[in-house]
Amino acid sequence: MDKQQINLIKKKNQLVISIFNNFIWEIFIVIFLIMILSNKFFFTPRNLVNVLFYSAILGVLAIGQSFCLMTGKLDLSQEATLAFAVILGTCFISEELLGELVHPMIAIIIALLSGGLIGLINGFFIVKVRMNPLITTFAMSITLRGIAIILTSGKTISGLPRFYTFLGQYKVWQIPLMVFLFIGLFILAEYILRHRSFGRNVLIVGGNIKAAIESGIKHERVIIIAYVFSGILAALGGIMMAGQYNSVNASMGTGMTFMIFAACVIGGVSLRGGVGNFLGVLGGVLLLGVIDNGLKLMNVSAFWMQTISGLLILFAINIDSIKYSIIHKAEMRIKKLYRQSEIVDREGE
DSSP, X not given: OOHHHHHHHHHHHHHHHHXXXXXXXXXXXXXXXXXXXXXXXXXXXXXXXXXXXHHHHHHHHHHHHHHHHHTTOOOXXXXXXXXXXXXXXXXXXXXXXTXXXXXXXXXXXXXXXXXXXXXXXXXXXXXXXXXXXXXXXXXXXXXXXXXXXXXXXXXXXXXXXXXXGHHHHOEETTEEHHHHHHHHHHHHHHHHHHHSHHHHHHHHHXXXXXXXXXXXXXXXXXXXXXXXXXXXXXXXXXHHHHHHHTEEOTTTTTTOHHHHHHHHHHTTOOTTSSOOOHHHHHHHHHHHHXXXXXXXXXXXXXXXXXXXXXXXXXXXXXXXXXXXXXXXXXXXXXHHHHHHHHHHHHHHO
8 A cells, every 4th residue: 555545545534533523513504404494483583592592501501511521520410509509599689588688799609609619519529539420419419409499498489689680681782691601601611621721631631540640630620620610600500590580499400411411422522531622512502402492493292302302312322432433443543554654654765
């Protein structure tokens, strides 16, 4: 095999890797076009803003989950943290709970800090006590749901102060503020991942923890910070949801966990850790938002929508395994071809 043939095969394998690394956006374009052709109301400015609006909370939580997954861990407590944190903040500003004790801005800070504290506790037990991430975060989720029910006495608390709900209700140029926040956080997360040492360390720890330790990376701190991010962003999602519905209750966020996982995995974050990017996760979030919105416009039954959601999660898990296998094989072939190319160069000399 001469050098020209080797280079041609290398390019083909690099193309395969590129296609599968951007797989989410290829699927998104296809689904987006199908939805446009299926319903005349889909491709309108108002409906497209709705897609972004209802994808925003899922997207914010997916950023936090992605950081955890990239370290090789996971966080099942996000949806419960979302409910608990915003309810805790509401306790200090609602007459139905403890009363109007603080300014709504302080209540928002309390909610965000409580989310970060929950992430810190999760990270501590996983890293220092060596508890299983699945069991730890699942137990935390059950605990937080129980506390949320106790705090609200199982009731829906409405009539929240306007300042407390502005994230979910305020608009800029007729576009909800949540949409700008959602996109801005994705840009910030991608910047951290690609251009800051913490982002690089997340991928190294998730990809090969032994190599991370040998290179002097404080892997325990990286994992704990990832969980703190996850908790803070879950709390932020709760504040956004409280604004969206102008109320809070203990069941907020129920059922979101697996859709968050689906968005992350479809978006290219590996369940094995060490692989992922936030541009892909954004694609996963928008894909789920487009499908959900399109099915509602088609008046698809809620039972069918639940079935489709389950199939999407199954698809996400399978596509992760298939994609990993195909990319790994392509990378191995490229390495082999590089060695062959070096042999051909030496023979030419």
